[in-house]
Amino acid sequence: MALFMIGIGLNDEKDISVKGLELIKSADIVYLENYTSTLDCSISDLESFYGKEIVLADRTVVENGVDKILEEASSKNVAFLVIGDVFSATTHTGMLMDAKENEIAVEIVHNTSILNAVAETGLFLYQFGKTTSIPFNYSNVKVPVDVFNDNYEKGYHTLFLLDLNPSENKFLEVSEAAKYLIENGVSEDLITVGCSRMGSQDQEIKAMVLKDFVDYKFKKTPQCLIIPGKMHFIEEEFLENFK
Ligand SMILES: C[S@@+](CC[C@H](N)C(=O)[O-])C[C@H]1O[C@@H](n2cnc3c(N)ncnc32)[C@H](O)[C@@H]1O
Numbered sequence: 001m002a003l004f005m006i007g008i009g010l011n012d013e014k015d016i017s018v019k020g021l022e023l024i025k026s027a028d029i030v031y032l033e034n035y036t037s038t039l040d041c042s043i044s045d046l047e048s049f050y051g052k053e054i055v056l057a058d059r060t061v062v063e064n065g066v067d068k069i070l071e072e073a074s075s076k077n078v079a080f081l082v083i084g085d086v087f088s089a090t091t092h093t094g095m096l097m098d099a100k101e102n103e104i105a106v107e108i109v110h111n112t113s114i115l116n117a118v119a120e121t122g123l124f125l126y127q128f129g130k131t132t133s134i135p136f137n138y139s140n141v142k143v144p145v146d147v148f149n150d151n152y153e154k155g156y157h158t159l160f161l162l163d164l165n166p167s168e169n170k171f172l173e174v175s176e177a178a179k180y181l182i183e184n185g186v187s188e189d190l191i192t193v194g195c196s197r198m199g200s201q202d203q204e205i206k207a208m209v210l211k212d213f214v215d216y217k218f219k220k221t222p223q224c225l226i227i228p229g230k231m232h233f234i235e236e237e238f239l240e241n242f243k
Contacts, residue, residue, distance in 0.1 A: 007111030010199030085113035122238025129156030155230035178213035
């Protein structure tokens with residue numbers, strides 16, 4: 001009996017690792033958290049590739065119902081699948097702590113997260129400062145701009161994650177995020193990088209000044225935005241590919 005916490009990658013059913021797939025196959029119950037991100041395939045695609053039925057765990061299940069999942073893991077093998085990597089949302093760190101406190105055996109299988117997939121832009125991961133999120137209801141929200149100013153002052157890149165509600169098919173888009181940042185005093189002439197549906201065949205990376213993103217429509221979601229800080233010449237050269 002154990003809890004398997006498994007990252008299933010960014011895009012579709014085939015992003016799982018062999019180790020992750022083997023653990024899913026040995027699980028009695030398979031949960032999928034489906035609120036911190038979204039895949040480019042359906043739940044039934046996952047079910048037929050994994051050969052298991054999937055129980056969807058929304059935010060309330062994970063934040064209020066962890067006890068039920070942990071109780072199940074004390075007598076059964078329970079797989080808890082996370083889109084991207086397991087610990088890129090703080091909620092899941094809480095789950096790991098609770099499992100340890102309850103002396104439940106845990107196996108962890110990592111996978112790619114948006115937090116490292118953004119390296120495909122050519123921006124060095126080591127040069128990123130604090131990551132921040134822009135919510136749907138951003139009026140009166142200043143934290144993302146404060147985080148950006150702080151990072152920028154130190155020469156660090158800033159990754160902005162954009163709010164999403166997959167169950168209602170709602171995604172904050174880069175165009176809206178650019179509007180928010182400009183309205184809140186970020187210079188509209190800063191070179192900015194937008195990314196959409198990273199990890200898929202349809203992924204897009206685009207580099208241009210912030211104000212040009214206001215009218216730019218990416219084909220797919222989810223999306224995120226980066227404002228680079230001080231760039232190494234290799235980063236600058238690489239970004240030319242996306243202009
Ligand atoms: C909480 S984070 C993702 C956590 C996820 N567990 C992971 O490891 O990637 C969710 C946000 O990341 C960004 N994001 C996630 N997947 C993405 C992708 N494939 N392409 C672009 N942005 C993505 C979006 O801004 C989205 O709202």
